């Protein structure tokens with residue numbers, strides 16, 4: 001069964017998915033759309049397929065079995081809705097949107113059509129995460145800390161809050177999502193932020209650093225730090241303090257479990273997480289089995305609301321209840 005795929009957004013992560021998908025048997029890349037047509041052309045030269053700069057034209061002209069939507073956060077403006085209208089399964093890169101009401105409507109439309117859908121939180125597919133996940137049902141986690149602390153990504157839209165949503169929404173979202181995946185649902189939070197360190201970038205208006213303290217429904221609490229001001233290497237991951245062990249998770253690398261009398265260190269064995277994630281999406285389409293997907297649009301919506309709530313607390317300097 002051949003799966004024909006179209007792409008909306010042919011930049012950094014779009015190209016990463018194209019390269020993976022081109023290695024999966026039965027997958028054919030048939031259309032590339034980018035506002036910058038030269039990027040669609042480059043993809044077409046590599047993989048074949050038609051070139052577009054207007055997603056409506058692409059979706060009206062060619063038949064596809066799935067669409068990858070790999071747009072910057074601000075650019076989600078009807079692409080998902082039209083795919084769903086045309087019964088096309090969607091893979092959407094995180095963060096799924098900047099507008100939670102529009103994202104909520106997209107969930108309803110997906111449900112009406114019962115369409116296969118996935119979001120690019122690939123960290124959920126790690127073997128080290130499958131290994132530690134059962135510990136979280138033992139109900140003896142006290143609290144956790146999380147970080148995405150490093151330098152500023154180079155894409156032009158990242159440094160504009162109205163385009164990217166800021167670091168919490170665009171980048172540390174992987175850490176917020178992992179906290180939900182392992183611990184449960186967050187209930188309320190408070191955030192603080194720091195500005196004034198990044199003076200050298202024209203037009204920069206995102207916070208340089210933030211800390212979000214959050215309570216979960218099971219009384220666990222945690223603090224998630226973000227920082228994009230470092231000129232040196234930083235830290236990305238989470239630490240979990242259980243009654244009988246401490247788990248340090250370094251994103252996409254390893255977990256170290258300290259039991260007091262012994263230390264277990266386990267390295268991630270999955271060489272290519274995108275391959276695992278994309279293969280799951282393709283298999284879900286072929287078998288019409290949404291349960292193969294570890295991050296659905298509806299689930300990713302909750303992570304979006306979590307991070308937008310953190311932004312709200314940062315702006316208003318008040319405790320925010322997380323309302324889906």
Ligand SMILES: NC(=O)c1ccc[n+]([C@@H]2O[C@H](COP(=O)([O-])OP(=O)(O)OC[C@H]3O[C@@H](n4cnc5c(N)ncnc54)[C@H](O)[C@@H]3O)[C@@H](O)[C@H]2O)c1
Nearest residue numbers: 009010011012013034035036071072073075093094095120
């Ligand atoms: N899962 C991950 O690990 C991961 C990694 C990187 C990026 N991402 C996410 O993927 C998304 C894209 O990031 P990127 O690094 O590929 O950005 P990018 O800027 O490299 O690529 C985005 C592309 O979209 C195109 N574009 C913009 N507006 C458009 C529109 N209206 N119609 C069609 N094309 C349009 C741009 O011309 C560009 O080629 C972001 O939301 C980012 O957070 C996820």
